[in-house]
Amino acid sequence: MTRARRDPRAERAAAALPGAARARFDLFARCAGGRPRRDPRMEAAAQRVDGAARLRLDRAQTGRPAAAPAPSRAEPAAPPAPKTIVMAAPAFLVAVVPDLAAGRLSPHDRQLFGAARTLAGADGGVIALAGAEGAELGPAGADRTARLAGPEGYAPDARAAAIASTMAALNLRHVIFPETPDGGDLARRVAVLAGEPLFADVEMVSAAALMRPAQGRRVEQRAAPARLITLAADAVAPYAGAPREARDEPLEPSAAPASAILAAERIPADPARTPLALADFVVSAGNGVTDLETFRAVAAALGGTPGASRVLCDAGLMPREAQVGASGTVLSATCYLALGIAGAPQHLQGVAGCEHVVAVNTDLHAAMIERAGLAIVQDAQVVMPALIEELARERGAFA
Amino acid sequence: MKVAVLLSAGRHPVSGRGALPRLEAQAIRLAAALGSARGLHAGPDADVVAEALGRGLSQIDHVALAAGADPVPALAAVLRAAAPDVVLAGRRGQGGDDTGLVPYALARALGATVIPDVVAARPGSEPGVIEVEQALPKGAARRVVARLPVVLTVHPAAPEPSAFAFGQARRGRIERLDVAAPAEPAAAAIAVAEKSYRPRPKMMRGAPAGGSAADRLKAATGGGEAAQANVMVSPEPREAARAILAYLRQIGVLAPPPGAG
Numbered sequence: 001m002t003r004a005r006r007d008p009r010a011e012r013a014a015a016a017l018p019g020a021a022r023a024r025f026d027l028f029a030r031c032a033g034g035r036p037r038r039d040p041r042m043e044a045a046a047q048r049v050d051g052a053a054r055l056r057l058d059r060a061q062t063g064r065p066a067a068a069p070a071p072s073r074a075e076p077a078a079p080p081a082p083k084t085i086v087m088a089a090p091a092f093l094v095a096v097v098p099d100l101a102a103g104r105l106s107p108h109d110r111q112l113f114g115a116a117r118t119l120a121g122a123d124g125g126v127i128a129l130a131g132a133e134g135a136e137l138g139p140a141g142a143d144r145t146a147r148l149a150g151p152e153g154y155a156p157d158a159r160a161a162a163i164a165s166t167m168a169a170l171n172l173r174h175v176i177f178p179e180t181p182d183g184g185d186l187a188r189r190v191a192v193l194a195g196e197p198l199f200a201d202v203e204m205v206s207a208a209a210l211m212r213p214a215q216g217r218r219v220e221q222r223a224a225p226a227r228l229i230t231l232a233a234d235a236v237a238p239y240a241g242a243p244r245e246a247r248d249e250p251l252e253p254s255a256a257p258a259s260a261i262l263a264a265e266r267i268p269a270d271p272a273r274t275p276l277a278l279a280d281f282v283v284s285a286g287n288g289v290t291d292l293e294t295f296r297a298v299a300a301a302l303g304g305t306p307g308a309s310r311v312l313c314d315a316g317l318m319p320r321e322a323q324v325g326a327s328g329t330v331l332s333a334t335c336y337l338a339l340g341i342a343g344a345p346q347h348l349q350g351v352a353g354c355e356h357v358v359a360v361n362t363d364l365h366a367a368m369i370e371r372a373g374l375a376i377v378q379d380a381q382v383v384m385p386a387l388i389e390e391l392a393r394e395r396g397a398f399a
Numbered sequence: 400m401k402v403a404v405l406l407s408a409g410r411h412p413v414s415g416r417g418a419l420p421r422l423e424a425q426a427i428r429l430a431a432a433l434g435s436a437r438g439l440h441a442g443p444d445a446d447v448v449a450e451a452l453g454r455g456l457s458q459i460d461h462v463a464l465a466a467g468a469d470p471v472p473a474l475a476a477v478l479r480a481a482a483p484d485v486v487l488a489g490r491r492g493q494g495g496d497d498t499g500l501v502p503y504a505l506a507r508a509l510g511a512t513v514i515p516d517v518v519a520a521r522p523g524s525e526p527g528v529i530e531v532e533q534a535l536p537k538g539a540a541r542r543v544v545a546r547l548p549v550v551l552t553v554h555p556a557a558p559e560p561s562a563f564a565f566g567q568a569r570r571g572r573i574e575r576l577d578v579a580a581p582a583e584p585a586a587a588a589i590a591v592a593e594k595s596y597r598p599r600p601k602m603m604r605g606a607p608a609g610g611s612a613a614d615r616l617k618a619a620t621g622g623g624e625a626a627q628a629n630v631m632v633s634p635e636p637r638e639a640a641r642a643i644l645a646y647l648r649q650i651g652v653l654a655p656p657p658g659a660g
Contacts, residue, residue, distance in 0.1 A: 200499060270538075303653065337643070355650075
């Protein structure tokens with residue numbers, strides 16, 4: 001987080017030239033570690049396009065030498081880091097309880113490992129308490145993993161009891177939860193069960209102190225790291241070091257408490273009724289779509305929530321709630337299918353959170369085509385009926 | 400079914416004045432569908448929560464407490480005496496530590512089950528049972544059947560609060576309860592240093608550390624390395640449709656074709 005402190009004396013001593021009768025220093029060499037010096041003339045020469053009668057410049061060429069990481073003068077030629085960091089006997093353990101929604105680590109889950117590494121320092125180990133097995137916990141920064149045994153289905157009390165008993169058994173110094181509906185609920189159950197205070201919604205993490213907002217965000221509280229912590233989203237950078245071992249730590253199975261929950265049934269989202277901000281898959285129409293009946297049929301057939309660009313909403317062809325972009329809704333969808341959308345910057349801001357983008361557009365050079373993982377340069381008006389036909393054909397082949 | 404609605408002295412999100420939190424107004428609406436409801440507030444004075452009378456409660460019990468005191472022992476004592484089947488609460492307070500622990504601590508004291516993020520509740524098919532609907536991320540939901548007593552916290556996606564009615568607010572009564580709360584040993588509190596809040600910039604996902612403004616814009620609009628992964632120029636419409644469906648299935652947002660698995 002903080003910049004390394006400079007030691008001017010050591011820097012000057014390092015720049016001293018040996019062998020001279022009086023002290024001489026090569027002070028220019030010190031600059032080599034910092035930003036490389038620019039040569040505007042050379043850059044302009046590199047941008048010049050040959051053969052044109054008048055001066056033409058290709059601004060895409062920078063003409064700068066490729067930035068090579070300058071070796072640090074203080075520690076020359078450090079040996080390459082081992083491929084996997086193995087921590088044989090950590091002095092203490094910091095636990096992370098990722099949500100693992102659908103068995104995958106979300107970006108928020110990865111940030112927990114960053115915070116845990118900060119709190120663990122060089123001596124401590126990070127242990128991931130996961131309900132399900134995850135192969136990617138080592139690269140995310142876990143030294144140990146422990147599988148929490150518990151009944152299948154919705155049983156938050158049993159999970160909380162398992163975590164509380166693990167806390168006592170492994171003598172965990174800190175336990176970090178994400179401040180999500182699931183993680184926050186679990187953290188509070190554990191706090192009440194273990195009788196420990198909870199430092200909730202932490203927005204800044206350092207080895208010495210944590211910071212959280214309180215009193216409706218009017219004050220911030222700073223305290224030494226508590227035992228139970230929930231971490232706000234996008235507050236801490238994820239762990240970025242070399243992969244770690246993620247060795248299995250055996251746990252004593254604990255008895256699950258009696259539950260008053262008689263039945264729990266998950267109801268999947270109805271894409272037609274889901275608000276755009278919550279939707280998982282959005283099918284969106286832009287100015288390249290004129291036949292909106294077909295567009296609605298495509299959205300329904302694919303099981304996506306219909307969205308639209310500003311142009312269609314301004315024209316009254318789609319409701320304002322369907323608008324995607326900076327002045328409409330900012331999406332958090334997994335996939336975005338853009339039909340006939342060129343991709344204005346304001347629209348792309350609304351799509352920034354989407355993991356995958358599919359674009360259908362006639363313009364090869366549209367920004368949306370550049371953003372997309374799968375780009376189709378074709379008229380959306382002819383692709384939409386083809387999509388419906390293809391889905392119907394698959395269904396017909398089965399029947 | 401006896402219902403208690405926990406009311407807290409909230410703050411208006413824009414003006415900062417005392418106001419009833421929106422979630423608690425929504426809780427009153429959920430409570431009306433379950434049975435007779437009473438409000439319960441613990442704090443120095445009850446003027447702030449009087450708005451709840453206009454939102455549909457006919458009576459509020461007020462437990463006088465010093466500002467900054469832990470409300471859980473007093474609330475637990477009152478609720479133990481009243482023994483409601485359902486306790487409804489917002490997610491977290493807005494004037495104290497705002498940890499959101501009060502519903503959980505109360506549930507522990509009362510031996511009740513906590514069900515968070517509720518958007519709908521109705522009595523179950525048999526007595527002593529409640530059926531609630533919980534909001535999950537990405538628009539999904541979970542229907543939970545639980546044995547009473549329960550403590551429910553309300554999700555913002557619950558039905559809108561009912562409109563404020565002035566006559567109802569005039570008719571409603573606030574009753575002051577004097578509770579000799581047992582002086583329970585307070586849980587070891589964390590020693591904190593407080594100062595006024597300063598918003599920090601949110602970490603930007605995917606932005607390189609120390610990159611240029613162009614790099615940050617690229618990260619903000621999502622133009623990453625995945626760009627230009629797969630471009631089909633002027634394909635046959637049918638071929639394009641097949642490619643789109645195959646891609647959607649590969650990333651898992653579209654169910655596999657019928658008969659494939």
